[in-house]
Amino acid sequence: EADIYQTPRYLVIGTGKKITLECSQTMGHDKMYWYQQDPGMELHLIHYSYGVNSTEKGDLSSESTVSRIRTEHFPLTLESARPSHTSQYLCASSEGPFGEKLFFGSGTQLSVL
Amino acid sequence: DQQVKQNSPSLSVQEGRISILNCDYTNSMFDYFLWYKKYPAEGPTFLISISSIKDKNEDGRFTVFLNKSAKHLSLHIVPSQPGDSAVYFCAASAIFLSGNTGKLIFGQGTTLQVKP
Numbered sequence: 327e328a329d330i331y332q333t334p335r336y337l338v339i340g341t342g343k344k345i346t347l348e349c350s351q352t353m354g355h356d357k358m359y360w361y362q363q364d365p366g367m368e369l370h371l372i373h374y375s376y377g378v379n380s381t382e383k384g385d386l387s388s389e390s391t392v393s394r395i396r397t398e399h400f401p402l403t404l405e406s407a408r409p410s411h412t413s414q415y416l417c418a419s420s421e422g423p424f425g426e427k428l429f430f431g432s433g434t435q436l437s438v439l
Numbered sequence: 440d441q442q443v444k445q446n447s448p449s450l451s452v453q454e455g456r457i458s459i460l461n462c463d464y465t466n467s468m469f470d471y472f473l474w475y476k477k478y479p480a481e482g483p484t485f486l487i488s489i490s491s492i493k494d495k496n497e498d499g500r501f502t503v504f505l506n507k508s509a510k511h512l513s514l515h516i517v518p519s520q521p522g523d524s525a526v527y528f529c530a531a532s533a534i535f536l537s538g539n540t541g542k543l544i545f546g547q548g549t550t551l552q553v554k555p
Contacts, residue, residue, distance in 0.1 A: 332482075335480070359542070361545075366448065366547065366548070367547055367548075368441070368443070368528070368544075368545040368546055368547045368548070369483070369528065369530075369543075369545040370545075371542055371543075374542065384542070385542070385544075414480075416482050416483070417482075418482075426471050426473075426488075426532055426534045426543075427473065427485055427488065428483075428485070428543060429485070430475075430482030430483045430484070431482050432480075432481055432482050433480065433481065433482045435480060
């Protein structure tokens, strides 16, 4: 089973704060992803990476940014949080040549007041 | 335009009976389909998958059926157990396209409640 970790699990912050959501995996997977999900809605891809120094924006526009300096680490940063950023953020990694099966972390539930 | 749709937001079944969750897709290039299970405040966990060269895949109590002509797939859980109560997401990918990114497109999810 895959090991992928996200911290914090829950975060409540005020508007305008800078935050970083951490994501780490121990499987050596090259492909990593960030999804955003609201209750009753589908998961939307906001960022992905094929390996070190590779990052791409996903299908849903997001004001967040990501970096991939190490294979195992894929943090997401919001420079200035707003209430519209309130959501669940899910990090995932995948194995295999096509990266078709994703392993997800437990998620970070972000609330911006 | 939503490419993967789960039109039933919720489903309630009795313990021991069959649960059938449905999913429709619009993109004919999709060739790999997955089902994920999600508990509140947790990340989704992989359940079962099927490629477009098959029409059925079975794993224990879980069976996924694919009807390519109808662009429809379904997940059957038999027998249903209270621990199966969760949100189930259908996802699709076009893995054999050149330059495939491995990205999954998800449906909105169906909340399954299995009553004891």
